[in-house]
Amino acid sequence: MTQPKRTGEWPLFEVFIRGQHGLSHRHVGSLHAPDAEMAIKNARDVYTRRNEGVSIWVVEAEAIHASAPGDKEALYDPANDKVYRHPTFFDVPDEVGHM
Amino acid sequence: MANDALFQTLLRLGDNTLVLGHRVSEWCGRAPVLEEDIALANTALDLIGQTQMWLGYAAEVEGEGRSADDLAFLRDVWDFRNILMLERPNGDFGYTILRQFLFDAYHRLLLTGLAQSTDPRIAEIAAKSVKEATYHLERSAETVVALGDGTPVSHEKMQTALDLLWPYVGEMFEADSVDAEMAAQGVAPEPASLRADWDASVRATLTEATLRIPEDTFAHNGGRTGARHTEHLGHMLTEMQWLQRAYPGANW
Numbered sequence: 505m506t507q508p509k510r511t512g513e514w515p516l517f518e519v520f521i522r523g524q525h526g527l528s529h530r531h532v533g534s535l536h537a538p539d540a541e542m543a544i545k546n547a548r549d550v551y552t553r554r555n556e557g558v559s560i561w562v563v564e565a566e567a568i569h570a571s572a573p574g575d576k577e578a579l580y581d582p583a584n585d586k587v588y589r590h591p592t593f594f595d596v597p598d599e600v601g602h603m
Numbered sequence: 604m605a606n607d608a609l610f611q612t613l614l615r616l617g618d619n620t621l622v623l624g625h626r627v628s629e630w631c632g633r634a635p636v637l638e639e640d641i642a643l644a645n646t647a648l649d650l651i652g653q654t655q656m657w658l659g660y661a662a663e664v665e666g667e668g669r670s671a672d673d674l675a676f677l678r679d680v681w682d683f684r685n686i687l688m689l690e691r692p693n694g695d696f697g698y699t700i701l702r703q704f705l706f707d708a709y710h711r712l713l714l715t716g717l718a719q720s721t722d723p724r725i726a727e728i729a730a731k732s733v734k735e736a737t738y739h740l741e742r743s744a745e746t747v748v749a750l751g752d753g754t755p756v757s758h759e760k761m762q763t764a765l766d767l768l769w770p771y772v773g774e775m776f777e778a779d780s781v782d783a784e785m786a787a788q789g790v791a792p793e794p795a796s797l798r799a800d801w802d803a804s805v806r807a808t809l810t811e812a813t814l815r816i817p818e819d820t821f822a823h824n825g826g827r828t829g830a831r832h833t834e835h836l837g838h839m840l841t842e843m844q845w846l847q848r849a850y851p852g853a854n855w
Contacts, residue, residue: 514636535638538749545742546638549645 515564517543519551522559529561540564608784609722610664611684612791614674615827616717617657618685621675622836623706624650625843626693635696642742646703649735656728676847680837687826688771690836697750697757698764704747705768707740708805709775709797716792725790744808751812758813765814773822776801 514536520529532551537543543562551557571579583589628647634640658671669677683690689706693699714736717729751761776798778786785791809816825831846853 536636537638542745542749545745546642548738549642550638553645 514538515566517547517562518565518568519543519547520561520563521547521551521557523556524558529559532556534565537562606664608781609790610661611781612785613657613661613664613725614684617654617661617671617674618683619689619706619710620650620657621654622683622685622839623689623703624648624654625839626689627699627703629693630696630699639696643699646739646742649739653728653732653735656731660724660728676844680832680840681829683832683836683840684827684829685836686771686774687823687833688768688774690826690833690839691771692835694764694767695760697760698767700743700746700750701761701764702768703739704743704808705772705805706775707736707743708801708808711736711740712797712800713792716797720791721789747808747814748812751809751814761812762814765809766817769817769819770821770823773820774824774826777822777824777827779828 516534517537517540518534519532521532522529535543535546535550537546540562544560547560547562552560624647627643627650630640630643631647632640634643654675655671658674662669662671662674688702691702694702711733714729714733718726718733720726720729747761750757752758776794778794782791782794786793806816826833841848
């Protein structure tokens, strides 16, 4: 458990919830809490009121490393013009049905 | 009434959850932070949901054609059977959380015992409610420790709250002929039998919260027997029952 921060603003936590067994955790939002344990309890009260989850992860927002919006072109555009990477060039036999 | 002791017992259970549920709901939109606001509202809703079950069964046992709503909104102060601690005003946030903690610790033990009741309806309601009470207790205990062992200001407020609340603790464990009859039939545990476990768990948490436990054993009483309530319950009911008082029979 991380040490509670007793002064100033509570840290921001990002919340991930698994809806049911077998699915992966999905980001559902964020909240403030004094420590990770309270963040899980707050997440339970804020995000699982309507039976949404079977598992909760919380991560301090500052621990997340994100790609920079400014790098968008270099990161994503090169994949745009490589249509052959999509599996749309195979003839699927009718017997297979819906895939 | 053939089964007055059972009726009284169900009123005591349902009035505790109703009165505390209403008090906690008074925080809605006013709690110090958004997350606590939602958590308190959830707790209030859990308690009101439990009330629906306890008073619904009480109305059936009474057999006078009344409903849970009738019992909640059409009775006046002297017919309520909640313990006094729960009807007193919320005070500050620390007081509210500490009151919640002292009650949750008792409520979880009581519901655990009631889940073994010889009355299947009571056992069923208790088994459902104890899961909620267990969560309430986890949450309130953790917040009591955080505030008690927090800043000098939060510690001071929690100690003041504990000193104010302590004289209302004893009523939870008092018993009368109703309790004796229910215990003899195996319907409900004897209140005094819960005290040792309550003391152990509450003292552990309060010690961790660096709070000084008052030595005084004086206990206010009269709420659960209906002998005398504090003036605060009347004021609370004028607000809670306002709609039915202003527009008798209104429904939607």
